Amino acid sequence: MRLLKKISIEKILLTLFMVAYFIPNFLTTDRIGNQWLFLSTIIFLSFAYISYKKSLIQSIEYLVKDKSIVWYGIFIIWSIFSIFFSLNKVEALVTLNQYLTVFFCFIFFQILSKKIKDCDKFILNLLFVLLIIEICLSLNPIIKDIENNILVFRSMKYSGAAANINITSFSLVYKLPFLFYFFEKYRKTSIKIFLSLLVFLTVFIISILGTRGAFIGIALSILTLFYYLIVSDQTLSYKIKQLSWTLMPIIFATLLNISFLSKKNNDIITRASSINLSTNDGSVNQRIRYYKHCLTQFYETPFTGVGIGNWKLYSIDYDKKDINGFVVLYHAHNDFLQILSELGIFGVIFYLLFIFYSIKKLFFNRLFNHNLNIFLFGSLLIYLLDSSLNFPISRPISQLFLVALLTLISVNEKRITS
Numbered sequence: 001m002r003l004l005k006k007i008s009i010e011k012i013l014l015t016l017f018m019v020a021y022f023i024p025n026f027l028t029t030d031r032i033g034n035q036w037l038f039l040s041t042i043i044f045l046s047f048a049y050i051s052y053k054k055s056l057i058q059s060i061e062y063l064v065k066d067k068s069i070v071w072y073g074i075f076i077i078w079s080i081f082s083i084f085f086s087l088n089k090v091e092a093l094v095t096l097n098q099y100l101t102v103f104f105c106f107i108f109f110q111i112l113s114k115k116i117k118d119c120d121k122f123i124l125n126l127l128f129v130l131l132i133i134e135i136c137l138s139l140n141p142i143i144k145d146i147e148n149n150i151l152v153f154r155s156m157k158y159s160g161a162a163a164n165i166n167i168t169s170f171s172l173v174y175k176l177p178f179l180f181y182f183f184e185k186y187r188k189t190s191i192k193i194f195l196s197l198l199v200f201l202t203v204f205i206i207s208i209l210g211t212r213g214a215f216i217g218i219a220l221s222i223l224t225l226f227y228y229l230i231v232s233d234q235t236l237s238y239k240i241k242q243l244s245w246t247l248m249p250i251i252f253a254t255l256l257n258i259s260f261l262s263k264k265n266n267d268i269i270t271r272a273s274s275i276n277l278s279t280n281d282g283s284v285n286q287r288i289r290y291y292k293h294c295l296t297q298f299y300e301t302p303f304t305g306v307g308i309g310n311w312k313l314y315s316i317d318y319d320k321k322d323i324n325g326f327v328v329l330y331h332a333h334n335d336f337l338q339i340l341s342e343l344g345i346f347g348v349i350f351y352l353l354f355i356f357y358s359i360k361k362l363f364f365n366r367l368f369n370h371n372l373n374i375f376l377f378g379s380l381l382i383y384l385l386d387s388s389l390n391f392p393i394s395r396p397i398s399q400l401f402l403v404a405l406l407t408l409i410s411v412n413e414k415r416i417t418s
Helices: 001-008 009-018 032-052 058-062 067-085 089-112 119-147 165-174 174-187 189-209 214-229 236-264 268-273 282-300 311-319 335-362 370-388 398-415
Strands: none
Touching: 001 089, 009 032, 009 089, 009 119, 032 089, 032 398, 058 089, 067 089, 067 335, 089 398, 119 165, 119 174, 119 189, 165 174, 165 189, 165 214, 165 282, 165 370, 165 398, 174 189, 174 214, 174 236, 174 370, 189 214, 189 236, 214 236, 214 268, 214 370, 236 268, 282 311, 282 335, 311 335, 335 370, 335 398, 370 398
């Protein structure tokens, strides 16, 4: 009983939330179904625990004061209302269930975090451990293929914890600003060496996966670091040392990638140089086509949209001349435009206000230059980049990171203003 009293149930529940995307797929076609089910189970356990602790009413009073949660709740209510306009109401309910799951994850993260001393430290350390696990899962098959001289650029077997190499790449780059923050937090040389190794491996894996959006994410992480060093009151020599610890592993990772893939014209430099808005690029051309379709549909149903989760049905008609084989478009590769087409102008405004009030917390009382806030903002920018190019709103691995990130922002705001 004494041991049980020392165990933090709050920490266990938060950890269970965050490890959801590591559960096996149990031979299913898409593992996210199991992940949503697992998250729903943890939500139920969290509700039961908070009710047992008799802190539910107090927690609700605290939550209604958080504008980001309030606007997310309004976004959920509008999503429910949109079911009446949905062509396929079953698909609408499926998507609504996913939004509700993320909403309740966000709520319980906020509630549980209040019960944990130094919660920001706990979440940061948890993300740090998860990053190491993700690196190991992707690195293991890469090393085996290097040993056998059969390294393949953008191979799905390197996707690790996620079901897709693009999702894996962004999941890794989300956490890169936190690694840069740890360089500031820890001063021991041994720890800095280990952190440099993690930066090297993160960038190297992303370079092998070849996700161009993640390359931009790496650039945003570096810019975040530069901004921090510019506004920091540290000495010039200290800033140069920090840059050395962080930039050298990135350079080495780039050189190693070139040595393995330059002969196949798939190295990171060649891949990065193809980042442009030219419609001659198949991927760019495809995304621009999807965006035009969303905007066209928005003009037809500007206020109601086509209903939550129903864009995938309407997209078939828009894209029928360009459908390749049996590949049907599920997502618009831009969460904001997809929400615009499904929920209309009010739906996207509610969602943007949810994001806006989360960002506003970072600038609360002009304390943005508090070092952790800078790196939190950098990580949030990378998530917004992902939302503009892909569909993280439908993936548990991305949504769990967003929930953890927004909880960190909220916890840090209260800590530095208390």
